[in-house]
Amino acid sequence: MSNPVYLALDLPQLAGAKALAEKVRGHVGGLKLGLEFFCAHGAHGVHEIRELGLPVFLDLKLHDIPNTVAGAMQALHVLEPAIVTVHAGGGRAMMEDAKAAAGENCKVVAVTLLTSMDGRDLERTGVAGTAHDQVMRLAGLAQDAGLDGIVCSGHEVKAVHDSWRDGFFVVPGLRPGGKPTADQKRVVTPRQARDDGASVLVIGRPISRADDPLAAAREIEATL
């Protein structure tokens, strides 16, 4: 089985991001480029990272009207991402059009409830029910819209996997035992997420902020 870890390259400098990715290249399965990276370095930065030869996950969390999101997905073809994120809250029509406009080999996955939010945060947005209810509701919507899968926390991935057997599940908010959770609230270990059905494990700071990122990546790999 290939390494399910995608390293989140949430770093301000392109050279630093590239150097980190090069350092841990043999111990992660892919690289995730998110808003911080894309806003700073755009398509040029993505091309630079693609040269490392690992699959690239473009985590742009698109959330707009269907026509705009479809246009954005179309514009991403040239970057050949393996995975792109949209927000499930954009609704069924938006997700359908995003999938229809995506490149042939690009998985489109919907972010359900951010791993930085818990039940109280959700309640404050005016949504009824628990974090679990919200993830299950949006997973169903994403599946109906024909997406490949969803992004959720390790708290929900088992239940989502049980109800969507061939889905593709991206799980961030991962912390090897004892590592600081920082802004993440719904957290599990990488091993637990994998055992519960995650297809991709997104890991950023536990590797990128470690004193020795290579050792941290190796340690995580050894637990899987």
Ligand SMILES: O=C(O)c1cc(=O)[nH]c(=O)n1[C@@H]1O[C@H](COP(=O)(O)O)[C@@H](O)[C@H]1O
């Ligand atoms: O879509 C994501 O990747 C994502 C969704 C989510 O609910 N929570 C979440 O943390 N992420 C991303 O996963 C990464 C987690 O980073 P660390 O907390 O540093 O491991 C960041 O790049 C986030 O943007």
